Structure formats: structure tokens, C-alpha cells
Amino acid sequence: MKISNNLILLAAATALIGCAKPAPPVVAQAPVPMCAFNDGQGPYDTPAPMWVCSEAFTGVSLAAVGSFQNSNMGYDFMVEMATSRARQKLARTISSKATSSIKDYRASTGSQTAGNETSISTAEITQKVLSQADLVGSRVLTKTRNPKTGMAYVIVGLTPDILDGVLAEAAEAAFAGEAAEFQRFKASQSFDQLKADLADEQ
Secondary structure, eight states, X not given: OHHHHHHHHXXXXXXXXXXXXXXXXXXXXXXXXXXXXXXXXXXXXXXXXXXHHHOOOTTOSEEEEEEEOOOTTOHHHHHHHHHHHHHHHHHHHHHHHHHHHHHHHHHHHTOOOTTTTTSSOHHHHHHHHHTSHHHHTOEEEEEEEOTTTOXXXXXXXXXXXXXXXXXXXXXXXXXXXXXXXXXXXXTSHHHHHHHHHHHHTO
């Protein structure tokens, strides 16, 4: 009788196991890339070089990334347009920082007057910076392309010596007609802090 009971229990257990639903398959999740291209409709899971996200590059003091959509004008044209956009971004960053630094300098030294408060706008400084040969000749560090969308990406950068020259030109433009004040600013800690702030952008 004991053996019969055991057989009954074994049969019942087997039946229960047979009725149990199989465990769902484990779906492996694709690893999320540290940097991904973010153009197009998404999902943004196509790995990109880190500089596309960080806008930082070894060996330069300041860098910026530009992009341009896929075009039937060809890849060289796309790279040219992306490079132009990156340089415009560089110019805006430099001009904005320079304008802010000069305003702080004027406030701290008491050289702010109604006559020089708005002598030149950030947009005007940006245009002057863009027209400089040094910035126009800023080096294209590398480039890449989103394999899904065809978008071209370029990063351009300024070495420390070129950045110093561009900053001096931007500051001189902001101190239009005030040569002596410009020289005092250039020799001040404010100018050194401006260079340091831009280096922190990296």
C-alpha cells in the first residue's frame, strides 16, 4: 500500500509539472553606448565617437562639433558645411565668454560708463572673431558619419597659442576705441581667468 501511495504522489507531481507553463525566454538587452548619434527619429543607439558627445579633444584648448545632414551635394560638401557650423559655435563661445569677462572687469575696476557699456554687441564680436584668419584656419581634428542617417560630424579645435590670439582679438574688438583700457585688461587677472574659463569648456 505504501508503494502504491508513493506511485500516486509521483504521478500527481509529474502531471503538475507537465501542466506548468515554461519560463519565458530571457531577452538579452543591447548595451547602451557611452555616446550615441542623436540625429534622426531614434532610437538613438548607434555608437558614436566620444568627441561627438563631449566636444573635447586631446591637444587643443577649445573645440566644437558641427554636423550637416545627408546631401546629394556629396560628402565633401557636407564636411565643409559641418566645419563652418563648428567654427561658428567656437566663435559664439569665445565671444560670449569675452563679453561676460569684460563686463565683470569693467564693474570691478570702475571703468564701466554709459558710453562704453554697449559699445559693441556679442554678435558683432562673434562676426569679428569669425573673420579672423586664425579661426577660419582652425584645424579639423577628425570627422565621422552616422551610418544610419548619413549625417556628417566634424570637430574643430584651437591650440593654446591660437586661442590666446583669438581671445586678444575678441577683447580688442570689445574695447573698440579704448586701446589703453584694452591693454590693461589684457595684462589683468581677468584675461587670465577668461582663458582658464574657456579651457574648462573642454
